[in-house]
Amino acid sequence: MSRLHTADPVLDAFAKEVGTEGAVAISGAQTRWNTGGELAAGTRTITAPSGIVEYIPEEMIVTVRAGTSVAELHAELRVHGQWTALPERGGTVGGAIAVGENDYRRPARGDVRTAVLQVRYVSAEGEIVTGGGPTVKNVSGFDIPRLITGSLGTLGCIAEVLLRTNPMPSGQRWFTSADVNPFALHQMLLAPGPILWDGATTTVMLFGHDVDVEADRGRIDSLGTFTEVDAPTMPSGFRWSLPPADLQDLSALDTGVFVAEVGVGTVHAEKPQPRTPLSPAVQLIHDRMKAEFDPTGRLNPGRIVGGR
Amino acid sequence: MSLLRRAVDRVRGTDDSVRGAQDHTTDPLLDALIDALDPARVKFDDAQRSLLGKDASVFDGGNAGPICYPTSTSEVVAIMKIATQFDRAVVPRGAGTGLAGGAIPLGAPIVVAVTKMRDVIEIDEANGVAWVEPGVINLDLTRHLAPLGYHFAPDPSSQQVCTIGGNVANNSGGPHCLAYGVTNAHIQAIEVVTPAGDVVMLGGLDAEPDGYDLRGVFVGSEGTLGIATKVAVKLTKNRPAVRTLLLSFSSVRDAANTVSGVIAAGIVPAAMEVMDNAITQAVENYVNAGYPRDAAAVLLAEVDGPNEGIEIDANRIREIGLENNATDVRLAADEAERALLWKGRKTAFGAVAQIAPNYYLHDTVVPRSKLADVLDQIYAIAAKYELLIMNVFHAGDGNLHPLIVFDGRDEGILDRVHAAGAEIIEASLAAGGVLSGEHGIGVEKQAYMHLLFSDADLDHQNRLRRAFDPTCRANPGKVLPAGHSCADIQHLRSVPAGLWG
Numbered sequence: 001m002s003r004l005h006t007a008d009p010v011l012d013a014f015a016k017e018v019g020t021e022g023a024v025a026i027s028g029a030q031t032r033w034n035t036g037g038e039l040a041a042g043t044r045t046i047t048a049p050s051g052i053v054e055y056i057p058e059e060m061i062v063t064v065r066a067g068t069s070v071a072e073l074h075a076e077l078r079v080h081g082q083w084t085a086l087p088e089r090g091g092t093v094g095g096a097i098a099v100g101e102n103d104y105r106r107p108a109r110g111d112v113r114t115a116v117l118q119v120r121y122v123s124a125e126g127e128i129v130t131g132g133g134p135t136v137k138n139v140s141g142f143d144i145p146r147l148i149t150g151s152l153g154t155l156g157c158i159a160e161v162l163l164r165t166n167p168m169p170s171g172q173r174w175f176t177s178a179d180v181n182p183f184a185l186h187q188m189l190l191a192p193g194p195i196l197w198d199g200a201t202t203t204v205m206l207f208g209h210d211v212d213v214e215a216d217r218g219r220i221d222s223l224g225t226f227t228e229v230d231a232p233t234m235p236s237g238f239r240w241s242l243p244p245a246d247l248q249d250l251s252a253l254d255t256g257v258f259v260a261e262v263g264v265g266t267v268h269a270e271k272p273q274p275r276t277p278l279s280p281a282v283q284l285i286h287d288r289m290k291a292e293f294d295p296t297g298r299l300n301p302g303r304i305v306g307g308r
Numbered sequence: 309m310s311l312l313r314r315a316v317d318r319v320r321g322t323d324d325s326v327r328g329a330q331d332h333t334t335d336p337l338l339d340a341l342i343d344a345l346d347p348a349r350v351k352f353d354d355a356q357r358s359l360l361g362k363d364a365s366v367f368d369g370g371n372a373g374p375i376c377y378p379t380s381t382s383e384v385v386a387i388m389k390i391a392t393q394f395d396r397a398v399v400p401r402g403a404g405t406g407l408a409g410g411a412i413p414l415g416a417p418i419v420v421a422v423t424k425m426r427d428v429i430e431i432d433e434a435n436g437v438a439w440v441e442p443g444v445i446n447l448d449l450t451r452h453l454a455p456l457g458y459h460f461a462p463d464p465s466s467q468q469v470c471t472i473g474g475n476v477a478n479n480s481g482g483p484h485c486l487a488y489g490v491t492n493a494h495i496q497a498i499e500v501v502t503p504a505g506d507v508v509m510l511g512g513l514d515a516e517p518d519g520y521d522l523r524g525v526f527v528g529s530e531g532t533l534g535i536a537t538k539v540a541v542k543l544t545k546n547r548p549a550v551r552t553l554l555l556s557f558s559s560v561r562d563a564a565n566t567v568s569g570v571i572a573a574g575i576v577p578a579a580m581e582v583m584d585n586a587i588t589q590a591v592e593n594y595v596n597a598g599y600p601r602d603a604a605a606v607l608l609a610e611v612d613g614p615n616e617g618i619e620i621d622a623n624r625i626r627e628i629g630l631e632n633n634a635t636d637v638r639l640a641a642d643e644a645e646r647a648l649l650w651k652g653r654k655t656a657f658g659a660v661a662q663i664a665p666n667y668y669l670h671d672t673v674v675p676r677s678k679l680a681d682v683l684d685q686i687y688a689i690a691a692k693y694e695l696l697i698m699n700v701f702h703a704g705d706g707n708l709h710p711l712i713v714f715d716g717r718d719e720g721i722l723d724r725v726h727a728a729g730a731e732i733i734e735a736s737l738a739a740g741g742v743l744s745g746e747h748g749i750g751v752e753k754q755a756y757m758h759l760l761f762s763d764a765d766l767d768h769q770n771r772l773r774r775a776f777d778p779t780c781r782a783n784p785g786k787v788l789p790a791g792h793s794c795a796d797i798q799h800l801r802s803v804p805a806g807l808w809g
Contacts, residue, residue, distance in 0.1 A: 244435050263436070
């Protein structure tokens with residue numbers, strides 16, 4: 001038996017539940033339930049196993065079942081001063097990875113796609129498949145974890161992941177200003193944290209050692225007048241994905257009310273981003289990928305990845 | 309026969325159908341390539357084919373077909389279409405510094421050397437990227453970016469010669485990937501010519517590119533999914549302050565424990581590199597960098613960042629070192645001393661040439677907490693096979709680089725080298741590790757993939773590959789072990805039956 005495969009009755013039971021035929025979808029907390037389109041009628045809905053399997057703080061890795069809530073995971077990690085890149089907005093670990101969206105504090109917390117070191121999923125044929133490995137550095141074969149992350153459950157039913165954790169910076173403070181140029185602020189900071197901008201007000205997170213935060217606090221004062229505030233919450237609504245440079249002229253785009261992540265390019269907006277189809281050659285690879293992993297189209301039917 | 313030995317044998321051989329090509333000036337495949345490129349950029353002489361039949365691995369070399377040096381995306385497209393027309397495989401190639409045989413041509417493929425595509429096309433500061441061609445050399449890129457205050461973070465030991473295209477193919481690492489991440493974290497978008505000759509943009513400059521993460525899976529795919537022709541690399545701001553510490557220890561175990569202690573303390577230094585006594589002496593003899601010759605192990609630890617906080621981390625690393633019996637802790641006094649220490653580390657593999665003519669470098673990764681135990685096992689394996697094994701490694705990542713140093717002229721030594729290598733891999737996997745941290749699988753570790761993955765796992769990796777390359781045209785015979793379609797010899801075109809045994 002290969003090294004990554006140990007007998008696991010929980011995963012075996014989940015594989016049985018997924019089975020080998022009939023349309024099936026995994027339901028998490030349904031916070032992003034209609035991402036990629038509505039689930040096809042008549043699809044059987046099941047839940048993934050939950051619970052933290054193994055957390056090794058000194059290795060900065062945690063193995064967790066897909067049905068675990070991100071809040072529960074992060075509460076456990078916080079005890080050891082760590083966190084992951086997964087967004088905290090009420091969902092499950094499996095849901096966060098299936099959708100692949102990043103937290104609005106991404107610059108301080110890392111990318112979801114970089115955090116998934118290993119994934120175990122149940123294939124359309126009902127087999128347990130493992131991709132990746134338990135170490136941060138690993139080029140042993142093709143990068144299945146990156147393929148599965150953001151695949152909306154269309155290639156396999158995510159059962160368990162092994163995530164990279166990161167030490168939480170000792171200092172994390174938010175400041176807001178109504179008279180600063182957010183792009184100049186981004187340029188000035190050495191390792192810019194999250195910078196949120198609604199067209200008028202800029203809110204920035206400074207992070208690191210307390211002395212670094214204090215020093216940055218002094219530096220940003222040269223650009224504008226800042227007041228310390230609590231961590232912001234993101235508006236619900238639509239999510240745009242833009243190149244960071246495009247944020248400089250958001251008035252040209254029909255976003256409605258927005259909060260933009262400066263330096264990142266994500267925009268939380270009142271109106272949806274216009275749909276752009278994938279190029280035909282990229283669409284072809286998508287179609288073949290889906291056909292390879294789910295030849296009968298039984299996994300999460302109705303949900304389309306790409307060309308949204 | 310050991311698995312590694314079989315891999316060595318597999319890449320040997322000649323292909324008479326191509327050897328004859330140079331004698332026939334009317335070879336239609338060559339004519340088509342010459343028409344598409346330029347006679348000066350299509351090579352098929354024995355010297356070139358022999359040179360590009362090899363990479364920096366221990367493998368003797370494969371069998372290159374015609375060698376093309378395209379200068380544009382459209383020429384790469386033309387090559388791919390000709391390959392399809394003549395039903396030939398295609399092997400992309402950068403500087404050939406790979407250590408796992410990933411660029412060794414199997415089955416007389418068309419070799420596409422991207423070394424003439426070496427322009428830095430654009431530096432786009434507003435989007436935080438530079439667009440470069442795949443033949444740009446890693447260190448040249450960093451030098452190019454320096455006046456603007458940026459660098460390209462991955463810094464493999466071969467960075468003076470290796471290319472960005474090769475870094476993308478291998479998901480390359482390097483000492484400073486501990487804090488900054490390996491190549492995949494530094495590539496925003498890739499223009500790729502698919503095996504069918506389509507030009508696709510994978511990833512994008514936007515925050516969360518749409519669709520499956522094809523960019524993410526392309527990085528590290530060892531040339532099996534297509535050929536990168538343009539790469540958007542992330543710009544990393546240079547850090548204003550850096551502290552480089554050299555810690556000496558009277559045992560390798562103490563050095564390894566210091567490394568896991570630092571990570572456990574929540575510090576992620578820019579780099580943490582360990583060298584044992586044998587390699588330290590070799591380095592000192594070679595470049596006289598100022599390493600202690602009497603230490604059983606040295607740890608080179610570097611923290612960087614804003615001026616204020618790095619003293620805290622540097623002091624904490626010093627404390628953890630002393631708690632783990634460090635016999636000496638030295639802070640590099642200035643940039644010159646720092647540069648010399650790094651020169652020593654980065655020339656370690658060159659330094660062994662004074663000891664023996666050959667070396668074989670392994671690349672497994674183990675959990676950091678298991679470093680000391682696995683190193684003990686590696687020294688025991690060395691003793692068992694009467695081999696000299698030196699250890700110089702990316703300790704912070706748990707990425708071991710046991711270096712078996714030998715003279716290939718010694719009777720029967722290769723069998724011992726490969727047997728010892730196999731045991732090192734076994735010991736690393738038994739400790740919960742993986743086959744390769746940054747060198748890749750290539751032809752070297754294919755036969756070991758079954759130790760890490762089940763048949764179903766490997767089948768799914770093969771499905772991923774087929775979605776890009778249903779006909780197994782791009783670098784066939786690599787990464788996946790035999791039994792998976794693109795690895796199977798019957799798919800290696802133009803190889804007479806039986807040649808590969």
